Amino acid sequence: MKIQWFGHSAFEITSDDTKILIDPFISNNPVCSTAVEELDPDIICVTHGHADHLGDAMEIADRSGAILIANHELSVFFGRQGLESNGMNIGGTVSVDGVTIRMVDAKHSSDIDFTEEVTSGGSACGYIIETPEGKVYHAGDTGLFADMRDVIGAIYRPEIALLPIGDRYTMGPEDASIAVEWIKPERVFPMHYNTFPVIEQDPEIFVEMVGRTSPDTEVVVLEVGGVYED
16 A cells, blocks of 8 residues: 655555545645646545645546545535536445445534635545555544544554644644544554644654554654655
């Protein structure tokens, strides 16, 4: 499995020959130097309707033919733009190219905030992405909530967790370290930090916290554009 981080919450997971792009905030991302045209995913997952997460999903899907996956309301929105998508809701699953994608809860807002009028974006979500090489949990934008312990950690048991640490709009490092205790992944990747001054964080503080409370979990801090391969 290969995981590449484009800054903020944008990741591409490659399993075998399948590329899953999540929250592709690329062209307007001030820390990302990747060109949108470089991305050619098979699947695009969107966690919620905010511009810094939906990002370039529609342009990339239109050009590449990638399958869009999102909640029902965003799926309806995509359809009105002439795009095909797989709408789903919390607890549901879809399977594409040997990859099973389960939508899980996230505690956050989700309205579409980049159109002339703010419109409903349904519920924010995270995803459990199950590939032949293991499970990855992308938390989306969220605060700490008990399902991380009782459902995501106890039932789905992802080997890898991608967790926000930026604070202000999501969990900060301390709450994210508690999430790691609850989920018990083999590896955790911090995200949604240092894109803008308001979410500036030192990821080494998160590394230290996890080292104290969850010493069996490896913290992988990627540079923007960096790649992890297992």
